[in-house]
Amino acid sequence: MMGDTTGRPLAVPPKIEFRNVDLHYFSTKGETHAVSDMNFTVNKGEFISIVGQSGCGKSTLLSLLCGLMQTTSGQVLIDGKPVKGPSPQVGFMLQHDSLFEWRTILENALLGPEIRGMDMPAARARAERILTNYGLGQFLHHRPTQLSGGMRQRAALGRTMCMEPDILLLDEPFSALDFQTRMSISEEIGEIIRREGKTAILVTHDIPEAIAMADRVIVLSPRPGRLKNIHEITFPSLGEVRPGCMAVRDAEEFKDYFHTIWTEMESDG
């Protein structure tokens, strides 16, 4: 079941590549070996989930990919080029929607373009279009506090998408939501990401969510985070075209994937 870690032929570099990545944190308390010898690739348009116990360095991988942190050794590459810092090409969705309560929904979506000094009239038109597509057309001039949790998370996705990234990093973006909202919003956001052909990496504790949304699930070992296994997620019993996140949860294969990944996460080392 070991997946393809070498990527495509060399002529076309993979969308994302972790090459021998090692990371040590330093603090006054000492040194922490967070990530060890990480190697994997993600192809364009692929949806990857990363699961592992708390503190296994899942979120750290996203910070490296976004350029918020630098590797101690090894390289993180996007389109074959090393990541040097945050780029508009990479969108990050965090656990908390972190909408600014002093801005309207539309102004929140325009935060990125403002910071990047983009053409504002164009960005505004884009933000309005995106938010309207996400069902927030009526709420462009509302404050975040006036919106429900699910709507806020959609607004946060709108803010990310307004930068037109081709890579999306999702750091447990659904974990602060109640169960029902979580199910519907993850289905919805998964749909949007696939429809728009974005490359995405989801970090989560929730194994069913990881399986339901992803083409491949990467399992990490406890600290220092090492790549334990990669599972190719397919549902032959559901036919050629993969149905939505909700439907796959009923598939025969779903239970098997869950059981395998669960067992892997439980066993240490």
Add this chain to the structure above:
Amino acid sequence: MADTTPNATPSVAYQNWAARQGRARRKVIIGRLLLLLGFLALWEYAPRNGMVNPMLTSYPSAVWDGFWDLIAQGKLGLHIGVTLMEVMISFAIAMILGTVIAICLWLSPMLERVLDPFLVVLNALPKIALVPIFYIWLGPTGSIYAVAIAVALFITILMLYTGFNQSDPNKIKLAKTLGAGQVQILTKVILPGNVHTFMATLKANVGLSLVGVIVGEFQASKAGLGYLIVYGSQIFRMDMVMAAIVILSLISVGIYLIVQKAETLLTR
């Protein structure tokens, strides 16, 4: 969005509840009025009937006369104007200087670490103790501003810096993922997220600047409410002293209300 929807026809239980609320509110207002009137009555009655020495306490009707006396002399406006101007100027300087310093400290953690113990000591030091020094160094007018600024400045720096540091780390991280540098984090996250800290600091400083100005005027001045209080006490005109104190409390309430109004406008 999830507001309570008022019923078209309120139930009897609700009407009873609303009536109880209204009665409780009226009781509070009546209580306050009684307390004020009782105090004024006692203050008027006791000195006039020889229970306390009117030379020491004065009494409301004498204070009222003293107040009109001051107006008749045509100097009350000057005293109020001088004190108000001193308060406004030192208040503005303390706020601006304090904000600039707090921003510098936030931008440079190294500077903050170096200055931290000094700021703590300067904040803890009773600035009033510096009045004689300021007087010697800066003269009568300069020392008033110096005390008022010193009283308000350090608390401004510490309150704002603490507020900046308690900004939501998730919002800062988000801004970084969107490519924000330090200055943009400051202007997009830290400052707009700390309007309430700023307003709290303003409120604290209005009172503090007034304290600084009055103490400064005590030391040396030719005009202002602080001067009036010291002058009145020296010539044993307690009515004048009390009138000045009443005006002072009205001024501080007035400024406080202005700041509060500004707060509701800014944090809407």
